[in-house]
Amino acid sequence: MLVNCVAYQDGRKLADITREEIGAYVERPECFVWVALKEPEPAELDAMQRQFGLHPLAVEDARHGHQRPKLEEYGDSLFLVVHTIELQEGELQLGEVHLFVGRNYVLSARTRTQQGFAEVRARCEREPELLKRGAGFVAYAIVDAVVDRYFPVVEALEAELERAEERIFAGAPARASVEALYALKQKLMVVLHAVRPLEEAIGKLCGGRIPAVAAGTQEYFRDISDHLARIHADIESLRDMVTTAMSVNLSLISLQENENTKRLAAYAALVAVPTLIAGLYGMNFQEMPGLRWQFGFPLTVATMVSVDYWVYRRLRGAGWL
Amino acid sequence: MLVNCVAYQDGRKLADITREEIGAYVERPECFVWVALKEPEPAELDAMQRQFGLHPLAVEDARHGHQRPKLEEYGDSLFLVVHTIELQEGELQLGEVHLFVGRNYVLSARTRTQQGFAEVRARCEREPELLKRGAGFVAYAIVDAVVDRYFPVVEALEAELERAEERIFAGAPARASVEALYALKQKLMVVLHAVRPLEEAIGKLCGGRIPAVAAGTQEYFRDISDHLARIHADIESLRDMVTTAMSVNLSLISLQENENTKRLAAYAALVAVPTLIAGLYGMNFQEMPGLRWQFGFPLTVATMVSVDYWVYRRLRGAGWL
Amino acid sequence: MLVNCVAYQDGRKLADITREEIGAYVERPECFVWVALKEPEPAELDAMQRQFGLHPLAVEDARHGHQRPKLEEYGDSLFLVVHTIELQEGELQLGEVHLFVGRNYVLSARTRTQQGFAEVRARCEREPELLKRGAGFVAYAIVDAVVDRYFPVVEALEAELERAEERIFAGAPARASVEALYALKQKLMVVLHAVRPLEEAIGKLCGGRIPAVAAGTQEYFRDISDHLARIHADIESLRDMVTTAMSVNLSLISLQENENTKRLAAYAALVAVPTLIAGLYGMNFQEMPGLRWQFGFPLTVATMVSVDYWVYRRLRGAGWL
Amino acid sequence: MLVNCVAYQDGRKLADITREEIGAYVERPECFVWVALKEPEPAELDAMQRQFGLHPLAVEDARHGHQRPKLEEYGDSLFLVVHTIELQEGELQLGEVHLFVGRNYVLSARTRTQQGFAEVRARCEREPELLKRGAGFVAYAIVDAVVDRYFPVVEALEAELERAEERIFAGAPARASVEALYALKQKLMVVLHAVRPLEEAIGKLCGGRIPAVAAGTQEYFRDISDHLARIHADIESLRDMVTTAMSVNLSLISLQENENTKRLAAYAALVAVPTLIAGLYGMNFQEMPGLRWQFGFPLTVATMVSVDYWVYRRLRGAGWL
C-alpha cells in the first residue's frame, strides 16, 4: 500500500506525486523523491523497480521478506534491511523495513509493523536544511527512528529480569522462575538477531570507505552505531545475567531440597521417638516396670512429650525446623 | 554416472555431447560446457580430468570424498566443495557436491544425495541471458539451490526444539527430553559443519580479490553469503537455546525431586501420626484412659481421622500435597 | 552549575572569566580556557555550545546523558564520555563526565557524581609546564583522575569475592552466599560497562592516527590505556572466579544434602532397630521366650541399647554421624 | 640414530652418502640431500648443524624436544616442529618430528614415535618428477604423512564418544561414564595441542608471504591446512559434545535419583499402610469391632492386602513403581 509519495526540491515539498510520475522526478537532478510503502504488494514493488531502476536481487529480497538486517551496495544505490521490534502484551513482534536509497530518492517499505515514519517525515519537512542534505540523511532519520524504539524494548526486558530476580530471591515457585527466565532468554535472542547484524551494517556507513549516497552523514550514522553498541552491550549483559540467574535458581532449588530433607527428617524424628517408647511398652512381657501402676500410662506419655520437646528444641536450634 | 553433458553457445543449448567431445568444445572460447555427474566412478573422474585439464589435487579430493566445504583456486579455475543436507525420517543425510569451475565450463559431481540440479539447468536454459553470464553464474545457481535446501532443515530443527520445549514445560518424562535435546544438538553440529566453512568459502567470492571466473557475479554470491549468515546465526541461537533448555530441564528435574520429597514426607506424616496414636494404646499398661470404655476404640479412630484431616489440610495449604 | 571558568596563558592562570567572555578568549590563539560544569542545565549547555562552537550531536548526547563511554571526533575537536564509579555503602553509584576538547579549550561537565576535578586543576596550576602542553594534557589529567578512582572499586569487589569465598568454605548459609555472588556479578557487569568501551575509546588516542588535539600526549594516554587493560583483566578474572565460586557453592550444597541424607538415614536406623525388636515382643503369641521371665523386659531393653550402640559405632566409623 | 642419508640429483637417487659427505653435496646446487634421523643423539645433531649450517636456536629446540608445533624461519631455511600421535591400547602416545628445510636439503629427526617415513621416501623415489620439485615438496610429503595419521586417532575418539553415549543412554553405571568422558576430554586436549599450533604454522606456508623454499608448493600445503581445519573442527565439536554428554549424564543421575526416591516412597507406602491397620488392632481397647470374631484376623489381613493392591495399582499407574 502506498502511504506517501512526495517530491522535494531544495528541502521543500514540491508536490504529492503519483506512482507514475516518480521516474520523471527522479531524472531531474535537483529533485528528491521520498516514497513510503506499507505491506507492499508484489505488483507495487515491480512498479517501484521500474520507476527507480532498482536492482532485481534487492527487490526479490524485499518481496520475500524475512531477511536478516543488512546493507548492500548495488552500484551507487544502497539497500538496507532493518528489523522493527514492538512489545505487545509482553510478546515481541518483529517487523521489517526495507530501504532503497539512491542519489536523489529514498523508498521505504515496511511490513508487519505498526510503526510508521510520518513523524520522521514531518520533522524533516519542518526543517528544510535537514532535508536538503539528501537521501543519506533521510535514511539516517528513518533508521534512527527504528533504533530509538529498541530502547524501550530493552528496558522492558531489563524490567522482566529484575522481576524474575526478585521472585527468585523471594522464594517464589521455582518452576515459574525457570519458565520466565527461559522466555526472557528467547526474547533476548530475538533482539540480538535484530541488533547484531544491523550494527555491522551501519558500521559500513560510518567508517572505512563510505558509499557515496551516505557521504557527509557518517557522524549521524556513527551516532546510531553508538546506540546499537550500547543496546548490544546491554543485551549481552542481560544474557549473562539470565544464565547466572538460572544457575542461582538451580542452587536455590537444591538448597530448598536440603531444607525439605531436613524438615522431613526433623518431623520423622518427632514421631519416631514416642513411637519407639510406645513400642517398648507394647511388648508383652509380663514384668515391665510400672505396667500395673496407675500412673504408668500418663507418666509414659509425659516422658514422650518431654523427650519430643527436647528433640524439638535441639532441632530448632540446629535450624532443621 | 554421467547425468548430463551439454555444450552451450551464446546462452543457448548447442548439443548434448559425448564425454570424448568435451575437450574439443572447451577449446572453443565461444562455447560453454556444463557436465553433471552423479556418484562418479574413479574412471569417470580421470576422463574428466583429461578432458578439462583439472588439477590432480582437486580430482583426488573429489575421488576420496568426505571433504569439508571449501573453495580452492588452481590457476584460473576453481574447485568448490559443498555439503547437501536432507532430512529423511528425522535423520540428517549428508551428501557432497564437488564443483569444478573454469572459464567456459562447469563440472558438478554429486554423491550420497537425492538432490539433482535438473531444475537449475532447466531454469538456466529457459533464460539464455542468465546462462550467457558464464561459469560463475552457473556455479552460483547450483550453490544457491543447495543452500536453499538448508532452510527447511533448519526450520525442522527449530520445530524439534519447540516440541522439546513444550514437552519439558508440560512435564513430560525428562529422560525423553534429555535424549531429544542431545540428538538435536548433534544434528546442529552436523549442519554447522556444513554451513560454517561454506560461509567462509563463499565469502571469498563476494569480497576482496574475486577470482576471475566469478567476476561480475559477486552480488549473487553475496546473496548466498547472506543466506548462510542467516542460517549460521539461526543455528548458533538454536545451540544456545538447546544448552539453556538442557539446564532448564535439569532445574525442573531437581524441582520435581523437591516435589517428590515433599509429597513423600506428607504421606509419611499422614501415616505416622495415627500409627503413633495406635502405638500409645498398644502399650500394655493396665490403666489407660478409656481402655475398657465401649467408645474408646471408635473415639480413638475418630481422633486419628481428625488429626490426619487437620494435618492434610495444613500440608495441602503449604503446597506439599 | 558552573564550577569554574578560567583562562590561562603560557600555562599560568590569567583570570576567572564569566560565561560570556569565553568566546573572546577562545578566539585568542595564545589563550587556553578550561571550564568545569556540574549537573549542567540545558540552558548552560546551549550557552557553552554557542561560546565554544560545539557540535550539536555532542551537545545533545551531553544533554540526554546515559551515554556509554566513547570518543567522538567532530572536525578537530573531541567529545569524550567517561563513567565515574563510586562505592557508597556497598552500592555502586554511576556518574558521567562529558569532555569537550578543542585546540585551546577543555569543557568538562559531570553529572551524578561527587567527584570533582578541583585537585586536578590545582596540580595543573602548580605546574605550568604541564598546563602549557594544552588541551590534550588536561583531558588526560581528568580521565586519569577518573580511572584512578576505579582501582579502589575493583579492590572492594575483590574483597567482596574473598569474603564470599570464606563464607562458602566456612559453610555459612548457602542462600546468603548465592545472593552475595549474584550481587557481585551484577556489580562487575556495571564496572565492565564503564571500562570496556572506555578502553576502546582511549586506544584511539594512543595508537594509529592520533587526533590533532591529543598529539604529543599519546604516551600519557597509553598509560591510562594500560590501567584500563589491567582493570579489565582483573574484572574478567573476578567474573570467572564468581562463576566458579557459584558452581563450588552448588557442589557444596549437594554435598550438604548428601550429609543430611546420611544423617537422616543414620538416625532412622537408630530408631528403627529397637522399634523392630519391640515389635517382635509386641506379638501376641502365647509362647515367646522370656515372656514371663522377670528379666525379660530389662534384658530386651539392654539388647536394644547394645545393638543401637553397635549400630551407632559403625555409622560413626563410616562417617554417617 | 641415522636412518637414511641420500643424495639426489634431478629427482633421482644419486647415492647413499655418509654423514661427513653431506656438506660437500649440499654445496652442489644441482644436488639435493635428504637425511632422516631417529631419536637423535646430541652429538649427531651437532654434526648435522655443522654439515648443513643449521641455526643454533633451532638445533637447541630439537635437542631439548617437548616443543609445541611451530614453523620458524631462519634466513632462507625453515624449522618445523610437528607432533605425531599414535593410539596404543587406547592411550595416546605423543612423538615429535623436527624438520630442517633448506634450499636443497631436508633433515627430519623423529623422537618417541614408531612412525617412520620410509614409505614417503619410497613414493618420492618412485616418482622423480615429484622429488624434482625440491625441499618444499619433501617437507610437504612428510607433514602430510604425519597429519594423515591424525585421522584414525580422531575417528577412534569419535568412536569412544559414541560408546560413552550409548552407555549413558542405556543407563550403564554413571560413574564409569563420567570417568570415560573425562578421559576422552583429556585426550581431545592432547590432540588439540598438536593440531591447533600446526594449523597456524602451516597457514604461513599457503597464504600471505610464502618462504622461498616453500614457493610453488602452496597448493599442497593448503591441502594439509584443509585437513587440519577439518580435524580441528571435528575436535571442537567432539569437545562440545563431551561437555554436553557430561551435562546429560548429570541430568540422568538426577533423574535416577528422582526415580529412586519415588520407588522408595512407593515401597514405604506399601509397608506403611498395613502397618497402620495392624497398629489399630494392636491397641488394647477391650471393645474393638470383630476382635473376638473368628474371621476378624483373616478379614483384616484381606483388607490390608486389598488396600495395598489398590495402592500398588495407583502407584504403578502414576509411574512410581
Place this chain on the structure above:
Amino acid sequence: MLVNCVAYQDGRKLADITREEIGAYVERPECFVWVALKEPEPAELDAMQRQFGLHPLAVEDARHGHQRPKLEEYGDSLFLVVHTIELQEGELQLGEVHLFVGRNYVLSARTRTQQGFAEVRARCEREPELLKRGAGFVAYAIVDAVVDRYFPVVEALEAELERAEERIFAGAPARASVEALYALKQKLMVVLHAVRPLEEAIGKLCGGRIPAVAAGTQEYFRDISDHLARIHADIESLRDMVTTAMSVNLSLISLQENENTKRLAAYAALVAVPTLIAGLYGMNFQEMPGLRWQFGFPLTVATMVSVDYWVYRRLRGAGWL
C-alpha cells in the same frame, strides 16, 4: 639496593663502576652499561633516571610497582615489565622485574622475588660474542631466565590437577576436592595474568616493526614468544580441565547421593518388612493362626528372617546394597 653496576666494551667487562659514573660511560657509544637493582628505593630510581635519562612515566611505574606485564617504547628506549612467579610451600609468590633498555645500557630492577640474574650475567660474561650483540640481547637473556622459571610452576600446577583428579575418582571427601580445584583455579588465573600480557608485549619484539634496540634479536624473542604460547596453551587446557573436573566432581556427588538414597531405602526395607509382620501378630484378635501354637513365635521369626534374606538378596542383586 644496587646489586651490580658494570661497564662493558666489546663484550668484555671493563670495570665495576659507581652509580655516579654511569652517565659518563653511557655517553661513550662504544661502551655498554648493565645495572641490576633489587627492591630499589625511590631515591635510587631517581638517581638512575638522571644517569640514564629515563622517561618519567616509566620511572613512576617502576616506583609504584604492581604493573601488569607490558612493553612501552619511549623514544628509542624500551620499558619492559615482567612478572616473576615462584612456588613457596604450594603458594604462588609474585614479583616484578622492570627493565629499562636503551641503545647501550640495560637497567633491571626486581622486587618481591628471590630470583637474581647473577647467572645470566655470568653466562653473558663467559661468552663475549653474545654480550657484544648489545642491550637487546641482554634484555632477551633476562626475560628468558624469568620465563624459563614459569615452566616448573606450570608443571607443579599440572601435578596438582593430577592429584585432585586421582582423589576425585578415588572417592576421597568431595569437599576437599572442591577446595583444591578452586585453589588451583585461582593460581591459574594468577599465572595467566603474568603470561598473557607478556606474550602480547614480547610479540611486538619479534614481528611487525621491531624497535631499534631489539633489532637483530627477533629470532631470540620469537623463541620466548614460543615458550609463552606453550605456557599459555597449557594454562588454558588446565583451566578447561579444572572446570571439567569440577563438573565431574558434582556428578560424582550426585551419584553418591543416589547410592546413599538407595542404601537408605534398602536398609529401611530390611527393617520395615519384619516390623510389618510383627505388627500383624501384634493385633489383638483372639483368633489368629498359630497364636497359641508352641512354635508360632519361632516360626514367625524364621519367616521374618527368610523374607529379609530374600529381600536382601534381591537388593544386593540390584546393586542397592
